[in-house]
Amino acid sequence: MVGKEHVTMIPSSPKTIWSATVNGHDVQAIAPSNAILLDVLRDEVGMLGVKRGCDLGTCGCCAVLIDGEPRLSCLCLAGQVEGQAITTVEGLADGAHLAPIQTCFATHGGSQCGFCTPGFLMSAEALLNENENPTRDEIACAIEGNLCRCTGYQQIVDSIEAAAEIKRGDAPASSPASDPHPNPHPEGPDEPSMPPGHAR
Numbered sequence: 001m002v003g004k005e006h007v008t009m010i011p012s013s014p015k016t017i018w019s020a021t022v023n024g025h026d027v028q029a030i031a032p033s034n035a036i037l038l039d040v041l042r043d044e045v046g047m048l049g050v051k052r053g054c055d056l057g058t059c060g061c062c063a064v065l066i067d068g069e070p071r072l073s074c075l076c077l078a079g080q081v082e083g084q085a086i087t088t089v090e091g092l093a094d095g096a097h098l099a100p101i102q103t104c105f106a107t108h109g110g111s112q113c114g115f116c117t118p119g120f121l122m123s124a125e126a127l128l129n130e131n132e133n134p135t136r137d138e139i140a141c142a143i144e145g146n147l148c149r150c151t152g153y154q155q156i157v158d159s160i161e162a163a164a165e166i167k168r169g170d171a172p173a174s175s176p177a178s179d180p181h182p183n184p185h186p187e188g189p190d191e192p193s194m195p196p197g198h199a200r
C-alpha cells in the first residue's frame with residue numbers, strides 16, 4: 001500500500017573542504033565529496049558566469065579551463081581538480097578591460113542571447129592560447145562541443161578569427177567596447193510621479 005512501504009534513504013556523501021585556484025585566487029569551499037565542479041563553482045565560489053545548460057555534457061555552456069585545458073564542469077567532480085588552476089569566464093577580463101576574445105564576440109555578433117557565450121569564450125581562449133593563427137576549420141573543430149541556438153555559428157567563427165588577429169598583433173587591441181565606461185553607473189531619468197495610492 002502506498003505510504004506504508006519502507007523506503008531506504010541513500011546516505012548523503014560526507015562534506016569535505018575543497019580547495020583550488022579560481023581565476024588566480026586561492027579558494028576553499030565546503031562541499032560533498034562527490035560534488036560536481038559546476039555546482040561548486042556556481043553555488044559555493046559564486047562564479048555564475050559558468051552556465052548550466054544540459055547538465056549532460058552536450059551543450060558546452062559550462063566549459064572552464066583546468067590548468068589551461070578546456071573541460072566541461074558538469075561532467076567533472078570537484079575532487080578531480082582539487083588544487084588545480086581553474087579559469088572561468090570571469091577570469092578573462094583584465095579589470096575593466098575585456099579580453100580580445102570578449103571584445104570580438106561583442107563587435108562581430110558572436111553573442112546574441114548570450115547564454116552559450118561563456119562556454120564559447122572558454123573554448124576559443126583555449127584554442128588561441130595554443131594556436132594564434134587557426135584556420136576556420138580549426139576554429140570549427142575547437143568549438144564543436146559548444147551549441148548555440150541564436151547565431152548560426154558564422155559570427156562566432158568570425159569573432160574568434162578577429163581575436164586571433166589581435167593576439168598576433170595584426171589588428172589593434174583596443175576598441176571602444178573594451179575601454180572602461182567613464183561613468184558605468186550613470187543616473188537614470190527621474191522616476192515618473194505616480195498618482196496617490198499607486199504602488200511602484
Ligand code: FES
Nearest residue numbers: 053054055060074
Ligand atoms: S551544462 Fe555541461 S555540457 Fe551542458
Ligand code: FES
Nearest residue numbers: 112113148149150
Ligand atoms: S547566443 Fe543565444 S544560444 Fe548562443
